[in-house]
Amino acid sequence: MGFAPGGASDIVARLLQPELQKRLGQPIVIDNRPGANGNIANEVVARAEPDGYTLLLGNPGPLVFNPFLYKQVPVDPAKAFAPVTQITESPMVIVVPAKSPLNSVADLVSRAKSKAGGLSYGSAGNGSSMHLAGATLQMRTGASLVHVPYKGSGPAITDLLGGQLDFMPDSRSTTMPFIRDGRLRPLAVTGDRRVADLPDVPTVAEAGVPNFKVTTWLGIVAPAGTPQPVVKRLHEAFSHALKQPAVKSRLEELGTYVLGSTPEAFARAMDQERQEARLLVQQTGMKIE
Numbered sequence: 001m002g003f004a005p006g007g008a009s010d011i012v013a014r015l016l017q018p019e020l021q022k023r024l025g026q027p028i029v030i031d032n033r034p035g036a037n038g039n040i041a042n043e044v045v046a047r048a049e050p051d052g053y054t055l056l057l058g059n060p061g062p063l064v065f066n067p068f069l070y071k072q073v074p075v076d077p078a079k080a081f082a083p084v085t086q087i088t089e090s091p092m093v094i095v096v097p098a099k100s101p102l103n104s105v106a107d108l109v110s111r112a113k114s115k116a117g118g119l120s121y122g123s124a125g126n127g128s129s130m131h132l133a134g135a136t137l138q139m140r141t142g143a144s145l146v147h148v149p150y151k152g153s154g155p156a157i158t159d160l161l162g163g164q165l166d167f168m169p170d171s172r173s174t175t176m177p178f179i180r181d182g183r184l185r186p187l188a189v190t191g192d193r194r195v196a197d198l199p200d201v202p203t204v205a206e207a208g209v210p211n212f213k214v215t216t217w218l219g220i221v222a223p224a225g226t227p228q229p230v231v232k233r234l235h236e237a238f239s240h241a242l243k244q245p246a247v248k249s250r251l252e253e254l255g256t257y258v259l260g261s262t263p264e265a266f267a268r269a270m271d272q273e274r275q276e277a278r279l280l281v282q283q284t285g286m287k288i289e
Contacts, residue, residue, distance in 0.1 A: 001013060001030065001031070001032055001033070001041055001056065001057040001058070002033055002034060002035070002036075002037070002038030002039070002040060002041030002042065002056075002058065002062050003032065003034050003038070004032055004034040005032050008171065008173060008254065009057060009059065009218055010030070010032065011254065012057075012087070012088065012218055012251070012254075012256075013030050013057050014030065015247055015250055015251070016087070016238070016241045016242070016247065017030065019240070019241035019244055019247060020237055020238070020241050023236075023237040023240050023241060024233075024234075024237050026053075031044075037061050037062060037066055037069070037070075037125070037126070037127045037288060038058060038059070038061050038062025038063075038066065039062060039066055039070070039073055039074055041056060041058070041062065042056065042058070042062050042063075042066075042073070042074065042075050042077060042080070043074040043075050045081070045221070045222075045223060046074075046075040046080035046081065046223055046224070047075075047223075048223050049223070050082075050222065050223040050224065050225035050226040050227075051226070051230070052222060052226055052227075052230035052231075052233070052234060054222070054223065055084065055220055055221065055222050055234070056081065056220070056221050056222075057218060057219075057220060058077075058218070058219055058220075058221060059129070059216055059217060059218055059219070060129060060132070060216060060217060060273060060277075061127050061128065061129070062077065063077045063081070063219065063221065063270060064077070064270055064273045064274055064277050065127055065132065065277045065281070066127065066288075068277050068278050068281040068286075069126070069127045069281060069286060069287055069288045070287075070288050071287075077221075078270075078271075078274060079224060080223070080224055081221035081222065081223065081224055082221060082222045082223065082224055082225070082226045082231055082263070083219070083220075083221050083263045083264075083266040083267040083270065084219075084220040084221055084222055084231055084234050084235050084238065084263055084266070085219065085220050085234075085235050085238045085239065085259075085260055085261055085262070085263065085266055086217055086218070086219040086259045086260075086261045086265070086266045086269060087217075087218050087219060087220060087238060087242060087258070087259060087260060088217055088218045088251060088256040088257060088258060088259060089191075089215050089216075089217040089256065089257045089259055090171060090172070090215055090216050090217065090254075090255060090256040090257065091172070091189045091190050091191025091193075091195055091215050091255075092129065092130065092133055092169045092170055092171055092172070092189070092190045092191075092214070092215070092216065093169070093170065093171075093172050093175055093179075093186050093187075093188070093189050093190070093195075093198065093201065094108075094133075094137075094167060094168070094169045094186070094187045094188050094189075094190065094204070095160070095167065095168055095169075095170065095175050095178070095179065095184040095185060095186050095187065096108075096160075096166065096167045096168075096184065096185050096187060097160060097161060097163060097183070097184060097185070098182055098183050098184065098185055099163070100166070100167070100185065102166070102167065102187065103185075103187070104187055104188075104207060105187050105188050105202075105204055105207035105208055105209065106207065106208050107187075108143070108166075108167060108187060109137075109141045109143045109208075109209075111166075112141075112143035112144050112145055113142070113143050113144060115144075117144070117146065118143065118144025118145055118146050119143070119144070119145055119146065119166040119167060120145075120146040120147075120148055120164075120165050120166050121134045121145060121146070121147060121148065121165060121166065121167050121168050121169065122148045122149075122150055122153075122156030122157075122159060122160060122165045122168045123147060123148070123149055123150065123153070123156060123168070123169075124149075124150060124151075124152050124153040124156065125149045125150065125151065125152070126147075126149045126286070126287075126288045127286070127288050128149075129169075129171075129214070129215075129216035130153065130156075130168065130169045130170055131147055131149065131286070132214055132280070133169035133190050133214040134147055134169055135147070135280060135284040135286055136212065136214050136280060137169075137204070137209065137212070138284060139280060139283050139284055140209050140212060141209060148165060153170050153171070153174050154174075156168060156170070157170065157174060157175070157178070160184070161178065161183055161184070167187070169190060169214075171216065171255060172189075172195065172197060172198070172255030173254045173255045173256075176197065176255065179198075186198055186201045187201070187207070188201060188202050188203060188204045188206070188207045189201055189202075189203055189204070190203070190204055190212070190213065190214045190215060191203060191213060191215050192205065192213045194206075195255070197255060217259075219266055219270075220234070220238060222234065231263055232263075235262065235263055238260060239260040242258050242259075242260040243260070
């Protein structure tokens, strides 16, 4: 996986690891290859033997957006991989400091349009899901929003709490402790439905931005050319692991939905997101040097 140990992706991988080992009868080794927004791990897996023994745990950055954000990527994820399953989907939440005068998405958009220089938001880095959510909000509303990338959401949250940022789209697993203790106020969730842990918080679409949906997700892909019977067996193993009560309850604690989609459904979902990603990058000018 293209992320460092200890993050949300790594937590999910280690949660699934024992169930996959039992189901497949093989040891599962987690190989963290962080860097270049996932491109390093992409290249390692794309060049591996297509025998089902090397898989990639990825998210929208390396599997969808990177070819449009970088001038050049080592492999094209649309061609280099055989989809196995999308394992999770996680809506984010747009939050503001408790002392902020912004009480809704409408307030945020109105203020961003009227304030000289617009409003600032932080993210875990260029090309992160938080960056994509902010850029999509800017494109859909015409609001002036200034992206401030950080090396992780932790430092960004610190500056948000300190008033150096105006708002932030971020994962619920990161923001919920601050929402519960009253230091952050949620304005909206970024998925297409409300979430159980914030039932009174509207979606961005409900708050006045039609058809808005930006979520982060995790999925499994194998090298292109992996035989279909192997892909099917891998999908069945992940599907079984995701149905285990301990796995499901832990993922719910992390604020994520369990999917376990078929390879075909996962392929269609990524194709659709790639079309949207191309348009988003063109219209917002997002890029990674």
